Amino acid sequence: MSNYRGFAMEYATHPFALLRAPHRIAFLAGLVAALMLMAGWSAELIARHTGTTLTPAIPSLFAHGFLMLYGIFPLFMCGFLFTAGPKWLDAAPPPPWAYLGVPVAMLGGLLVWTVGLSLGPLWLRCGLALYSIGFTGLIASFVRCLLSSQAAERRHAFVVAAAFLLGLAGLGAAWIWLLDNDYRAWTLMRDLALWGFLLPVFLTICHRMLPFFSANVIAGYRPWRPWTLLYAMLGGSLAHGIASQLQIPLWPIDAALALLLGYTSWRWRLVASLNVKLLAMLHLAFAWLPIAFALYTLQGLLAGQGIDTFGYAPLHAITVGFFLTMLIAFVSRVSLGHSGRPLVVSPLLWRLYLTTQVLAALRVATGLIPAVWHPPLYLLVAIGWLLVLAAWGRGLLSSYWRPRADGRPG
Incomplete structure (x- = not known):
């Protein structure tokens, strides 16, 4: 019996259903964090209309950048890696105390950090310390799993581990930012988190999983995922x-990425995926990437002519268009499959997903219209995301603390 299956037999019948699979607690913590942070951002936007702020300890834009990068996605990644990673590597996943302790520490750190936005720097540092402990524990657990594996193919796992180490470096930059109030350290944190950590992890998971899922559904499709594609995508993100950071022209890099990612979306059969909603959710999310880098390219070319336009539209095409909609697609798939329910998108889930696409488009479009329209649209999009995440989470929550619907262990 493999290490992975041995673990499944040992822990999958734990008396507490919440501890029967590693993803359950982490996904639950991720939902709590997502709702908390989106509610906080909505409240901050409302406060701006009255000329006040809810984050006197730190400028709200800086706090928002940190929380949106580190506050939601790593918790869901934790659940995915603790569940799928060991299966990839045929290694024993972390024991319950580890996959309980890591997301609890990360969520606790986010709660303390968020409170610290009003109470002061000491709370911010305590929150960041607790979060950093959890994040480090996640890396240590995954690396232990990786190094104990005898699987023939481990490249995806090594890339993910390296990206998480860059994410840890980003937390180090966040410490410098908080201790010295150094804006340069904040930009380093932002770039490490976005281009060194989050985007490489998402791209690596997509490279491994999207062609595989497509081959299982699309008749006659043979998985296309050459290693050169992954290396080119990762190289473009890091570049x-x-x-x-060097403040040199970006548009040549962005133009190459736009073309590569557009070709990849076509080669992965975006159009054919639309016949199966659960697969279409993944492909539609990925399709935001060529749009994002096309916007970055245009922004760079116009900037070279002295024209400052688009604002944060390209950035939000990645963070909201790609990251958030892909998160909903992947978490929905994992939650359905690992709760013993059919891999079928309900009408409600499909409507919610389409709403996320509309909200992402609105947030991107905000950067392309006159500034006078920005405040109401920012608030509309933030409240829209809060409501969608609440409705989406409500449909998933019971699957985390109840036994599998099919009666199987896990």
């Missing part, structure tokens, strides 16, 4: 981050 963008380095160019951003």
Whole structure:
């Protein structure tokens, strides 16, 4: 019996259903964090209309950048890696105390950090310390799993581990930012988190999983995922981050990425995926990437002519268009499959997903219209996301603390 299956037999019948699979607690913590942070951002936007702020300890834009990068996605990644990673590697996943302790520490750190936005720097540092402990524990657990594996193919796992180490470096930059109030450290944190950590992890998971899922559904499709594609995508992401730090022109990199990612979306059969909603959710999310880098390219070319336009539209095409909609697609799939329910998108889930696409388009479009329209649209999109996440989470929550619907262990 493999290490992975041995673990499944040992822990999958734990008396507490919440501890029967590693993803349950982490996904639950991720939902709590997402709702908390989106509610906080909505409240901050409402406060701006009265000329006040809810985050006197730190400028709200800086706090928003940190929380949106580190506050939601790593918790869901934790659940995915603790569940799928060991299966990829045929290794024993972390024991219950580890996959309980890591997301609890990360969520606790986010709660303390969020409170610290009003109470002061000491709380911010305590929150960041607790979160950093959890984040480090996640890396240590995954690396232990990786190094104990005898699987023949581990490249995806090594890339993910390296990206998480860059994410940890981003937390180090966040410490410098908080201790010295150094804006340069904040930009380093932002670029490490976005271009060194989050985008490489998402791209690596997509490279491994999207062709596989498509081959299972689309008749006659043979998985296309050459390693050169992954290396080119990762190289482009890292190059963008380095160019951003060096403040040199980015548009040649972005143009190449737009073409590559557009071709990849076509080669992965975006159009054919639309016949199966659960698969279409993944492909539609990925389709935001060529749009994002096309916007970055245009922004760079116009900036070279002295024209400052688009604002944060390209950035939000990645963070909201790609990251958030892909998160909903992947978490929905994992939650359905691992709760013993059919891999079928309900009408409600499909409507919610389409709403996320509309909200992402609105947030991107905000950067393309006159500034006078920005405040109401920011608030509309934030409240829209809060409501969608609440409705989406309500449909998933019971699957985390109840036994599998099919009666199987896990």
